[in-house]
Amino acid sequence: MNTSSSNAPRASRKSRAMTFPWIADTASMRSGRSIRLASIIAIVALLAACVGTPLPPMAPLPPGADAEPTATGQRPGDAGPLPAPLLKAKSRWVPVRWAELPGFEEDALFEAWNAWIKSCERPGPTFAPLCGEVRRLSIASGEEQRTWMLARLQPYRVEALQGSAEGLLTSYYEPVFKASRQAGGAYEVPLYRTPATLGSRKPWFSRQEIDTLPEAKAALKGREIAWVADPIDALVLHIQGSGRLSISEPDGAQRTVRVAFAGSNDQPYRSVNQWLLEQGVSKVSPWPDATKAWVAQNPQRVQQLLWSNPRYIFFREEVLSDFDAAFGPKGAQGVALTPGRSIAVDPGSIPYGTPVWLASRGNAAALQKLVFAQDTGSAIVGAVRADYFAGTGAEAGEMASRVNQPLRLWVLWPK
Template sequence: MKRGFLALCGAVIVATLAGCASRSLPPPDAAPPASPPQTRPETLPPLTGSLNHPKSRWVPVNWTELPGFGDDALHEAWIALVANCARPNAAFAPLCGEVRQLALADADGQRGWMMQRLQPYRVESLAGQSEGKLTSYFEPIYDATRRPTATNTIAVYQPPAGLAPRRAWYTRQEIDTLPEAQAALRGREIAWMSDPIDVLMLQIQGSGRLRITEPDGSRRVVRLAFAGSNEQPYRSVNQWLLSQGVTRINPWPDATKDWVAQNPQRLPQLLWSNPRYVFFREETMNEVDAAFGPRGAQGVPLTAGRSIAVDRESIPYGTPVWLASTGPVAQLQKLVVAQDTGSAIVGAVRADYFAGTGPDAGRLASRMDQSLRLWALWPRQLAAP
């Protein structure tokens, strides 16, 4: 298994480097020492002064404040850091040459480099609150057909003509009921699915994979990537169910499907409780694509267990982050990278944890709702982001 993992890492790193070669990136720094010195955290005092963002304040701290920093399997996180260097933020870009060269270094070498080159900052709200909430999302996999069938009657759509950012389009209810909305979507169908809750889940997650049966009977797996929304507000279906007196809403979506089976006449009400509607574009996948998740808002592929969605007014895309979360679902103390966002991910100490692809990731994501602390890791040579 270890040889297989290293082979996958090698393929991912080679593919990422190839992708980077086609972009205009800053030249890498000089190569780091072959064996980075093992710096003790207490020998590097924190920089003085907090850094302010529109929705957060970053307070400099010693590395010793980061829970579990000495125990993380950093080689897993390094895949996300290398992917990050395909589209780094301006502060992290000068470090990308060193990051790539350390991709196959041991954990001590990677940890020593982090302590030399990065400064940890505790992320707080502007009011000084350092504890927030962690949820999770995933990339679902569903069966679909290219054309409608007797069972597959619900379309997944490309964006309609005229859809524009920050301009409201029809609500979910209007899309389902107004002839003019339906006319605008005619011919924009990507594929057809059978379960309306699965389609809703696909839209809530913002991406997914479809095992599509083509008209000739052949099957292939494609990725659906986020391509736009109707710019209506997101409303939680779980919260709507709670308002209806439902007490068992997890595991989502199984409990929701059970409720729909018992209340089929109320399915439209449930769906329309969330006016937000998401449109997709179809992407083909090769072997390397399949090893990663979908591209996040930063524009790089997400890494299972190592990518998070954040409020970009609190943490810029491409920022390495130390994450600590304690709860009934998981005990997490690990390095992640801020590479995505979401309409429900708002606030200073708020993150959505990318759990991966498929049913197991979905089960974890559906249950995750627990406390969170975050530390942004910013290049030491910079005074401000």
């Protein structure tokens, strides 16, 4: 679960109205191996489900739903009167034709189906009735999946309550760092489990107090999971909310584990890059490389920089199997995130588990694709606001650090 936006500078920026042309999706966050592995996982999950409780038969599609799209992009089945708009706590959903969704005919939907099957592990009452058909369609063609979506779902354009349909897309990822089970040598920065006294006060100690107060230090003594070498790497883990550690065990063995979000000190999040800008630093991007460069030149001010963000994250260690390795950590919905197909949203605008059509164009990426609302974050606030899960490792992190661009969203709601 991400606890903020993808990086420090993005967390403090406000969304503003923007106009831009839509172009085809040119970004893919999976390697070929990951795609094949995730597809195999989906098929295995489907077969396992079929061995258990029999899936209900799919209802017949309405006449004309499977017809080819016309020259205007509208299918014959996408006709008839539109339903009324829907009002949510933080957004307004306006019904539209499928033809309004940019790139709908081009998206590789089979890649998204793995994320949909994950959502069906913990579906809400609205989408639970569709999960049997979703599982059956995991081995269907993209055209069959598209036809089913058109027949079963109604697209709604997400707008702010004030009427704007344009917002902001950022991105986050799962970092990978070297770590040690024992402090010493290069490894001096601890990652902690939740302290037993976490609920005794709200908010709990700030980052500065954790580093300086005997009471806070005593509460965390013995709660160390592992140590990393760089305080900025630890901060990256705190900002992203989870990560993987390549750990040196006391017996010399090496293994990879996941450290997942387990709680926070309930202090407000503050952008360290915004703090750097306030200090007169002109270049704070890309994150975290620019921050590490500043730290190398100002070693006496490292603690001051870290303490500018009072929010502190606690982790739990999870065993990372080959099955788990194809997916990210669990998001707020309680299911594992799928690289390139999961987003964090404001649940006051879009409920968890909702399929969403995302369209965004910027210097970092051009995206027109099916994604799923499976996570949230403290900085992900507003109607048209999303944080795109880029995946795991340095390549995903490099992509995530550059995404800060215009966004439009359409929720796909059962008819």
